[in-house]
Amino acid sequence: xxxxxxSKSLTITSSDLTRRELLTVTAVTTGGALIGGQLMPxxxxxxxxxxxxxxxxxxxxxxRVNGTEHRLALDARTTLLxxxxxxxxxxxxxxxxxxxxxGACTVLMDGKRVKSCLSLAALVxxxxxxxxxxxxxxxxxxxxxTAFIERDAFQCGYCTSGQIMxxxxxxxxxxxxxxxxxxxxxxxxxxxxxxxxxxVAAIQDAxxxxxxxxxx
Amino acid sequence: MHPFILDRPxxxxxxxxxxxxxxxxxxxxxxxxxxxxMVQLLQENVRRPERLVSLAGLLDNRIEVGxxxxxxxxxxxxxxxxAHAGVIEQFPVISEALLNSASPQVRNQATMGxxxxxxxxxxxxxxxxxxxxxxxxxxxxxxxxxxxNRWHAVLGTSENCIAANASDVAVALVxxxxxxxxxxxxTQRTVxxxxxxxxxxxxxxxxxxxEPGEVIAAITMPVNPAARxxxxxxVRDRASFEFAVVSAAVALEMDGTxxxxxxxxxxxxxxxPWRVPRVEAALAGANLDLATLRPAAALAxxxxxxxxxxxxxxxxxxxxxxxxVQTAGGRA
Numbered sequence: 001x002x003x004x005x006x007s008k009s010l011t012i013t014s015s016d017l018t019r020r021e022l023l024t025v026t027a028v029t030t031g032g033a034l035i036g037g038q039l040m041p042x043x044x045x046x047x048x049x050x051x052x053x054x055x056x057x058x059x060x061x062x063x064r065v066n067g068t069e070h071r072l073a074l075d076a077r078t079t080l081l082x083x084x085x086x087x088x089x090x091x092x093x094x095x096x097x098x099x100x101x102x103g104a105c106t107v108l109m110d111g112k113r114v115k116s117c118l119s120l121a122a123l124v125x126x127x128x129x130x131x132x133x134x135x136x137x138x139x140x141x142x143x144x145x146t147a148f149i150e151r152d153a154f155q156c157g158y159c160t161s162g163q164i165m166x167x168x169x170x171x172x173x174x175x176x177x178x179x180x181x182x183x184x185x186x187x188x189x190x191x192x193x194x195x196x197x198x199x200v201a202a203i204q205d206a207x208x209x210x211x212x213x214x215x216x
Numbered sequence: 217m218h219p220f221i222l223d224r225p226x227x228x229x230x231x232x233x234x235x236x237x238x239x240x241x242x243x244x245x246x247x248x249x250x251x252x253x254m255v256q257l258l259q260e261n262v263r264r265p266e267r268l269v270s271l272a273g274l275l276d277n278r279i280e281v282g283x284x285x286x287x288x289x290x291x292x293x294x295x296x297x298x299a300h301a302g303v304i305e306q307f308p309v310i311s312e313a314l315l316n317s318a319s320p321q322v323r324n325q326a327t328m329g330x331x332x333x334x335x336x337x338x339x340x341x342x343x344x345x346x347x348x349x350x351x352x353x354x355x356x357x358x359x360x361x362x363x364x365n366r367w368h369a370v371l372g373t374s375e376n377c378i379a380a381n382a383s384d385v386a387v388a389l390v391x392x393x394x395x396x397x398x399x400x401x402x403t404q405r406t407v408x409x410x411x412x413x414x415x416x417x418x419x420x421x422x423x424x425x426x427e428p429g430e431v432i433a434a435i436t437m438p439v440n441p442a443a444r445x446x447x448x449x450x451v452r453d454r455a456s457f458e459f460a461v462v463s464a465a466v467a468l469e470m471d472g473t474x475x476x477x478x479x480x481x482x483x484x485x486x487x488x489p490w491r492v493p494r495v496e497a498a499l500a501g502a503n504l505d506l507a508t509l510r511p512a513a514a515l516a517x518x519x520x521x522x523x524x525x526x527x528x529x530x531x532x533x534x535x536x537x538x539x540x541v542q543t544a545g546g547r548a
Contacts, residue, residue, distance in 0.1 A: 059222060076221065098259055099256050100321075103319065112324045114324050119251055119255070187320075187456035188321045
């Protein structure tokens with residue numbers, strides 16, 4: 001990614017700087033917290049975003065994510081989603097509404113799908129969290145990831161990781177027996193591009209591939 | 217989000233010692249369990265507690281169905297209760313109400329106790345951009361009366377608040393005489409669910425009879441011969457993941473083609489889950505034809521008051537009763 005003209009005072013040589021790190025740095029160096037904040041609300045730390053009021057002492061929180069244990073010191077207000085994205089830098093889980101309505105933040109907790117924006121991170125200690133980053137086995141994509149690619153089940157891609165995590169559960173729960181069944185049990189995930197037909201088809205494909213087509 | 221101290225007590229007695237005020241929005245301390253409603257309200261600054269006391273892992277979550285009836289711990293999730301074989305077989309209205317609620321993700325997170333304590337979906341309550349909301353800010357007025365009130369209640373309202381209770385499963389539970397076991401430090405009491413909720417009156421910010429420090433520990437329901445033949449009809453603006461415009465929970469005990477006993481409660485129309493005893497009485501001994509059902513259902517409208525946009529609910533709830541009774545009556 002090219003450097004923005006506005007960040008001329010900044011010299012970055014590292015070739016492995018991520019797009020996300022670059023956006024963060026750019027937003028800061030342009031004095032453009034506002035600009036950066038508007039473009040990418042997610043890059044502002046929760047502490048900054050929540051600003052006002054004296055913060056209480058951070059809580060020690062141990063999170064188990066994708067099989068690895070992480071020790072974090074978190075503001076009590078930190079949601080599981082913000083802990084994943086801002087502290088563990090697992091940015092596959094997306095922040096859409098932050099209010100449990102869109103499903104872009106869907107992860108698995110002890111194998112069950114949940115909305116990570118509705119859980120406080122400090123209250124899910126001891127639970128096994130699986131994010132989209134933990135779905136593939138090495139280079140081997142999960143069958144539903146493959147099906148999403150084959151069925152072109154996304155346009156902008158913002159809802160995709162949440163759709164896939166919810167879809168994995170939908171199949172595991174045996175609620176992928178018919179398009180109607182899938183639509184009902186995937187209703188917690190919104191797609192503003194309207195890729196629903198392709199998403200349903202991808203879930204049907206993956207359900208057949210994994211032999212879990214029993215209706216619910 | 218307003219800053220708060222988050223307490224993670226080791227056991228329930230430690231949690232109860234904090235004397236939180238569950239169900240009230242002017243409290244300095246509140247409980248949090250599944251968090252699905254609380255975190256939304258925190259995010260939107262509708263609730264601003266100084267202290268949150270976690271009940272995660274501290275409350276019973278067992279589900280028991282037996283000859284005494286039904287009992288589940290308050291920490292049982294909506295998904296667990298909905299999928300329980302005994303609930304599906306003996307109390308289908310409960311499973312149906314739950315499966316028609318929220319989304320699969322939220323049902324995995326939300327507890328039954330928290331479901332009963334979820335706050336209203338009144339958009340004026342949920343949006344602090346509106347200054348007038350007696351439920352959020354006592355004495356500030358009601359923006360819904362005279363405002364956009366398509367979603368609001370027509371039964372049990374007051375001049376101070378017309379917000380509808382949002383729970384689906386509470387409607388099913390009220391229809392079948394459920395009660396809640398309420399615990400505080402050193403005390404325990406049982407309250408019929410229908411009496412657990414308060415009418416808004418002059419204090420719409422106080423929604424339940426919970427006293428400071430009390431939590432819902434369990435939900436119980438007696439055996440009822442009508443429970444097996446029960447049904448939850450939810451009328452809403454889209455097919456899934458939406459709150460009720462109108463809903464009806466119906467349980468019938470049949471004697472051949474005649475109704476021996478009917479239990480009916482309504483959702484989406486009341487400031488609390490709304491039982492309709494006059495309709496139930498009119499249906500005792502009745503058959504399932506429309507000429508009988510319609511005048512009985514019309515009794516539900518007694519005392520109903522529309523506020524403009526929600527006038528249609530008064531007719532719709534009668535039709536919902538008729539449809540739900542026919543569906544339940546048609547079941548084996």
